[in-house]
Amino acid sequence: MTPTPADQRKSGNPATQAEINLTVKQQREQKRQAKLAEYQKQLAKRRRSKLVWWIVGSAAVVVIVGLIVASIVFAPAPPKQYEPGSEGAEIEGVETFENATEHVDGTVDYEQNPPAGGPHNPVWLNCGVYDQPVPNENAVHSLEHGAVWVTYDADEVTGEELDTLKSQLPSSYVILSPYEGLDSPIVLSNWNHQLKLDSADDERIGEFFEEYWRSQNVPEPNAACTGALDAPGKQ
Known part of the structure; x- marks a missing residue:
């Protein structure tokens, strides 16, 4: 006796039978949902990766800015600038x-x-x-x-x-x-x-x-103040 189509869709295995009972549309919908779930999973992963890099990058920028500010704040003050004197100014106590x-x-x-x-x-x-x-x-x-x-x-x-x-x-x-x-x-x-x-x-x-400072009224104005003796303790 030739099996009918209904007989061909039957199986003694429950799992196999459940799969057989799914329509083609249901199977496609199931695959679509699986792909959507995988896409959302990858999208969330990329977002987390971008967030991590953004946090790392922001922290690096903060550190660099902090170092620049610190180098400015704590850098030694530049030497004072004076013009050679001898203008005859009167200074109390001299x-x-x-x-x-x-x-x-x-x-x-x-x-x-x-x-x-x-x-x-x-x-x-x-x-x-x-x-x-x-x-x-x-x-x-x-x-x-x-x-x-x-x-x-x-x-x-x-x-x-x-x-x-x-x-x-x-x-x-x-x-x-x-x-x-x-x-x-x-x-x-x-x-x-x-x-x-x-x-x-x-x-x-x-x-x-x-x-x-650098007065022109000294015995030897403009003579050198380098190239001679370094005493102990020179910094």
């Missing part, structure tokens, strides 16, 4: 002297403390910042060339006070060094001129540099 210029060997007993001119070593001291006392005789030679020698009491001028003092210095023709036996916390010296101060915030520091 003492003036009459010191002779002469090259000598050995130590010198100076009239001022620290010295503001007088006999000195034939070799000048290279200008710059020193964290140890420097030889008087070489520093005085630098004064002869128009430098300003900034000396300070290392027991009183420290930390922020010392940083404030450094921030007012030009990039050349200046010596900064501690000095023992000062009767003021800070003393500025130029050839035959000296100013004693109590604080690094004193506005007369700038006035002194404006008037006496």
